[in-house]
Amino acid sequence: MEEINKAHSSEFPMRINKYLAMEGRGSRREMDKLVEEGKVQINGVAAVLGSKVNEGDKVEIKFRGTREKQAGHQMAMQRRSKRFRSKS
Secondary structure (H helix, E strand, O other): OOOOOOOOOOOOOOEEHHHHHHOOOOOOOHHHHHHOOOOEEEOOOEEOOOOOOOOOOOOOOOOOOOHHHHHHHHHHHHOOHHHHHOOO
16 A cells, blocks of 8 residues: 655645646546545545545555556566667
């Protein structure tokens, strides 16, 4: 489980999807899907669509399966010819 405790300069309270999107976790729509799947908690309580986050709240995201996806990406990069790899 990953914890997020950064404060934003924008106004609180704000919707959970906007807060997570501002943290750079993905788009608001993607964050809505995580909330619907029950993978987001605010102060230890499962968030629902439209939940508000206040400054100082503890927001947690359960990411399951991320490592497998990243491992698949690494395998694809290893199979790619050096000519087609980006330098970034």
